[in-house]
Amino acid sequence: MAEKYPINIWINEERHEKLSKVGLADITEDVLAGMKVLRLYCTAKQKDQLLKLYSMAKYDSATTKTIELLPAEVKDKMFDLVIERKRLNVIEEFLKRVR
Amino acid sequence: MEYTGHGGKAIVERVVSSQSQARELIKGLKSVAVTGRTARECIGIAYGFFTPLEGFMHKADVDTVCEKMTLANGTLWPIPIVFDIREEEIREKTIEKGNTILLIYRDRAFATLEVEEIFNYDIAKMKQAVFGTIDAKHPGVKMYDGFEDTFIAGKITLVNRPKFQPPFDKFWYTPNQMRQKIAEKGWKRTIAHQTRNVPHSGHEWLMKGAWFSANGEMPVEKLETGILVSCIIGPKRLGDYIDEAILLGQQKLHDAGYFRDDIHMVSFVMWDMRYAGPKEAILHAIIRENLGCTHHMFGRDHAGVDSYYDSYDAHRIFDQLPQGSLNIKPVRVLEWGYCPICGEVTYSGLCGHNKERQAFSGTMIRSIVQDKVKPTRLIFRPEVFDQVIESAEKYGFGSPFCTEEYLDKRQPVFELAKL
Numbered sequence: 001m002a003e004k005y006p007i008n009i010w011i012n013e014e015r016h017e018k019l020s021k022v023g024l025a026d027i028t029e030d031v032l033a034g035m036k037v038l039r040l041y042c043t044a045k046q047k048d049q050l051l052k053l054y055s056m057a058k059y060d061s062a063t064t065k066t067i068e069l070l071p072a073e074v075k076d077k078m079f080d081l082v083i084e085r086k087r088l089n090v091i092e093e094f095l096k097r098v099r
Numbered sequence: 100m101e102y103t104g105h106g107g108k109a110i111v112e113r114v115v116s117s118q119s120q121a122r123e124l125i126k127g128l129k130s131v132a133v134t135g136r137t138a139r140e141c142i143g144i145a146y147g148f149f150t151p152l153e154g155f156m157h158k159a160d161v162d163t164v165c166e167k168m169t170l171a172n173g174t175l176w177p178i179p180i181v182f183d184i185r186e187e188e189i190r191e192k193t194i195e196k197g198n199t200i201l202l203i204y205r206d207r208a209f210a211t212l213e214v215e216e217i218f219n220y221d222i223a224k225m226k227q228a229v230f231g232t233i234d235a236k237h238p239g240v241k242m243y244d245g246f247e248d249t250f251i252a253g254k255i256t257l258v259n260r261p262k263f264q265p266p267f268d269k270f271w272y273t274p275n276q277m278r279q280k281i282a283e284k285g286w287k288r289t290i291a292h293q294t295r296n297v298p299h300s301g302h303e304w305l306m307k308g309a310w311f312s313a314n315g316e317m318p319v320e321k322l323e324t325g326i327l328v329s330c331i332i333g334p335k336r337l338g339d340y341i342d343e344a345i346l347l348g349q350q351k352l353h354d355a356g357y358f359r360d361d362i363h364m365v366s367f368v369m370w371d372m373r374y375a376g377p378k379e380a381i382l383h384a385i386i387r388e389n390l391g392c393t394h395h396m397f398g399r400d401h402a403g404v405d406s407y408y409d410s411y412d413a414h415r416i417f418d419q420l421p422q423g424s425l426n427i428k429p430v431r432v433l434e435w436g437y438c439p440i441c442g443e444v445t446y447s448g449l450c451g452h453n454k455e456r457q458a459f460s461g462t463m464i465r466s467i468v469q470d471k472v473k474p475t476r477l478i479f480r481p482e483v484f485d486q487v488i489e490s491a492e493k494y495g496f497g498s499p500f501c502t503e504e505y506l507d508k509r510q511p512v513f514e515l516a517k518l
Contacts, residue, residue, distance in 0.1 A: 008463065008466060009470075010466070010467050010470045010472040011472075012472045012473070030439070031457065031463075032437055032457045032459070032463065032478055033300075033437040033444075033457065033474075033475050033477035033478045034475040034477065035467065035472075035474055035475055035478060055337070056337050056338040056500075058462070060460060060462045060463070062400075062406075063458050063460040063462070063463070064458075064460045064462060064463045066463070068462045068463065068465065068466045069338055069462065069465060069466060069469060070466075071469075072469055072470050072471060075470055
């Protein structure tokens with residue numbers, strides 16, 4: 001199976017409520033001391049495209065194995081897209097919109 | 100009072116005491132503009148952070164540093180401290196051995212350099228010796244690749260004391276001042292925590308655990324062991340925490356009572372990280388020895404970068420040092436993490452829930468802060484989080500991380516008077 005590269009969208013109460021409304025609240029995970037996260041998975045190609053688009057972002061290959069340090073507004077848009085589409089598979093559409 | 104620093108040498112400040120004396124001293128000197136790195140190293144030398152160095156290294160010292168990890172006189176030293184300059188500039192300004200030149204930083208007279216030797220050096224040899232690699236992607240190698248082609252060795256004297264700006268001013272202690280402060284606090288043991296981070300709970304517990312190690316058999320009714328949080332202030336890269344958030348965030352742990360007032364203090368050292376892993380760990384130990392610390396904590400990947408060094412290389416190198424070459428003890432620390440079974444922040448050397456324990460990834464926590472989602476208090480103290488956000492507004496143009504705007508417009512760490 002192809003390797004997947006997650007993006008962590010941190011979930012506070014407001015976001016949790018939005019997720020609940022579209023039936024996605026149960027897919028958050030507790031990752032660190034009670035912090036909830038919604039994971040959006042990228043393919044290797046999508047990961048490379050994102051890192052190229054947002055130079056301060058990086059793939060943390062040492063510990064978390066996640067794509068980190070994407071700008072907050074980028075993650076906000078990804079989250080909004082999840083709510084809009086009511087699904088997690090939104091990265092390709094996000095990249096298309098950015099392009 | 101005279102204090103003894105690394106190599107058994109007295110800590111001597113090479114700083115001119117008055118502006119009139121400085122003006123007299125610099126009259127008619129040829130001048131050379133220096134980079135931020137060189138300016139920070141001048142401060143390190145002149146105030147004794149780099150004792151026993153009194154100036155930039157001679158070729159013989161660089162040779163032995165590279166080959167044996169000592170100065171030419173046999174004192175342990177892991178990284179060359181060199182003054183690089185274009186050969187063309189030396190020729191144009193007819194700089195010769197025996198001259199004293201004036202170093203200019205940000206258009207202000209800053210320090211004098213006594214030209215004792217002018218030499219060339221094989222940079223590839225220096226890179227291999229310090230970093231164990233010549234890979235141009237290594238940030239230290241990249242720094243060395245930017246060196247000019249010629250080096251000047253000689254003593255440094257500051258003619259213009261740096262005036263540190265708020266909030267840096269309240270955290271600035273020279274080695275002599277720090278020794279005095281430690282004496283005032285009555286600390287018999289001081290353990291240094293080297294950091295370039297805003298503290299999360301993993302850092303907090305690393306400090307707390309290391310304090311227990313350092314305190315050892317010491318009395319506990321009246322505590323005589325202290326933690327010195329010694330932040331590194333140097334060049335910043337996009338995405339790093341802003342310096343102000345680091346210092347004020349560390350201080351907040353103290354002010355909010357997560358550390359007792361009598362066992363903890365925050366300061367900083369001006370240094371451009373080389374990311375030289377184990378060799379840099381030794382340099383950090385030397386600097387903290389000069390500051391009066393008796394112990395130094397070393398965690399995972401100390402001063403490392405990417406996968407150039409093994410996670411615990413910076414621990415192992417201390418086993419190779421000749422006895423008595425360093426007057427500070429390393430305290431080696433594994434990782435702290437959160438264990439949902441234990442329900443607490445715990446130590447990987449103690450907790451047996453290896454599968455369940457969650458690592459404190461600095462990168463992940465940065466991501467939470469960046470998203471401005473307040474973390475749980477087990478990850479990040481709320482007072483520290485609020486301080487970071489406040490620092491972002493006050494100093495970071497809205498961001499706790501270095502942005503292009505911050506790098507371009509930030510207030511300087513220190514100012515120099517016009518002489």
